[in-house]
Amino acid sequence: MKRYLMKVLPVIILAIICNTGFAQEISEKRLAQMKKTVERMGEVMELDKQEKVEILELKKLSEVKYQEINNTHKKGTEAYKNARKSINRKYQLALKKICSKEQMEAWRQYQNEKKSKKVASIN
Numbered sequence: 090m091k092r093y094l095m096k097v098l099p100v101i102i103l104a105i106i107c108n109t110g111f112a113q114e115i116s117e118k119r120l121a122q123m124k125k126t127v128e129r130m131g132e133v134m135e136l137d138k139q140e141k142v143e144i145l146e147l148k149k150l151s152e153v154k155y156q157e158i159n160n161t162h163k164k165g166t167e168a169y170k171n172a173r174k175s176i177n178r179k180y181q182l183a184l185k186k187i188c189s190k191e192q193m194e195a196w197r198q199y200q201n202e203k204k205s206k207k208v209a210s211i212n
Contacts, residue, residue: 115152123148133199134192143187151180 115123127145130136136144154176162169185193 114156115149119152120149123152130196134188134195136188136192140187144184147180147183147187151176 123145127141127148130144131141134140155173158169158172158176162172188196
């Protein structure tokens with residue numbers, strides 16, 4: 090029960106913080122990309138339906154924050170880079186709360202394999 094609460098509590102907090110208006114600011118194309126990524130994560134990490142929903146909401150929240158930074162900071166500046174790093178760190182921490190260590194390791198391994206294939210195809 091305690092583990093379940095630890096997984097659900099961050100999502101509840103996220104749901105309270107973000108309202109449905111956020112989803113309207115994300116383009117349909119970008120939303121489709123996020124859904125595709127979450128589905129791939131679900132396959133690689135063997136996520137259940139609730140975890141997929143939580144990760145998609147987390148991605149939506151991060152995307153809106155990235156858009157805000159793009160509008161308020163000049164690209165390439167130190168403030169811009171630091172703000173994006175901060176959002177990425179918060180995303181990674183929240184993702185770790187949703188997923189187990191084994192799931193996170195499976196995703197990292199998948200990403201590394203994908204990156205290796207891409208580099209090999211360029212050479």
